[in-house]
Amino acid sequence: MSKLAKGKIVLAVCTFLTINIFYVFIGGPGLKMAHAQHIDVFNLDKDQLPKKVKPDAPEMEWVVVEDRVRYKVAVEKSKYDSKDLKMEDIELWEIVDKSPFEWHQVDYYLESEIKEINTRTFGKQNCERFRKGTLFWLKDGKKAVFWTRWSVWDCRPEEERD
Numbered sequence: 568m569s570k571l572a573k574g575k576i577v578l579a580v581c582t583f584l585t586i587n588i589f590y591v592f593i594g595g596p597g598l599k600m601a602h603a604q605h606i607d608v609f610n611l612d613k614d615q616l617p618k619k620v621k622p623d624a625p626e627m628e629w630v631v632v633e634d635r636v637r638y639k640v641a642v643e644k645s646k647y648d649s650k651d652l653k654m655e656d657i658e659l660w661e662i663v664d665k666s667p668f669e670w671h672q673v674d675y676y677l678e679s680e681i682k683e684i685n686t687r688t689f690g691k692q693n694c695e696r697f698r699k700g701t702l703f704w705l706k707d708g709k710k711a712v713f714w715t716r717w718s719v720w721d722c723r724p725e726e727e728r729d
Contacts, residue, residue, distance in 0.1 A: 630690040638683040641704055655708065662713045677704040681712065687720075694722040 642656050684697045700714040721728060 628690070632687055632689040635686045635688070636683060637686070639681055640702065640710060641677055641679065658710065659702070659712045660709050662711055673703070673705070675703045675705050678702070679704075683714070685717070692722060692724075694720045695728070696720050 638659070640657050640659065642652060646652050646656060679702045681700050681702045682697055683700065684695060686693055686695050696718045698714050698717045700712045703711045703713075705711060
């Protein structure tokens with residue numbers, strides 16, 4: 568081994584030791600270990616659990632919320648009469664953002680305006696919203712619909728609604 572190669576090895580070892588010594592005596596004590604602090608909420612002692620109801624909480628009532636959606640869709644009369652409808656016959660394929668079709672070039676059986684009504688019933692009241700759409704009954708049997716935006720929820724009593 569030549570003197571030059573031995574010199575490079577000695578220089579590399581000295582550099583390595585210098586960096587480690589610097590870290591141990593100067594950099595090391597300044598660094599702190601960070602430990603993640605968390606509470607295992609599934610294995611708490613009974614006395615550490617939060618109280619069921621906060622003392623300043625208002626009186627509460629649990630209500631069941633029923634969410635219901637209604638819309639009309641065109642189906643084949645023969646299937647309807649023979650009670651042979653399947654989910655594919657009533658499913659609507661929603662067109663979102665950009666349509667994959669140029670509608671003036673698409674072959675379809677029917678184009679019709681429809682309305683979807685969303686009702687949420689809870690406790691002693693119900694709220695309703697609706698949206699209108701254009702239904703296209705395509706030749707392959709799919710029903711595509713382009714919806715407008717939902718209306719705002721109307722929670723007025725039934726007799727006050729229009």
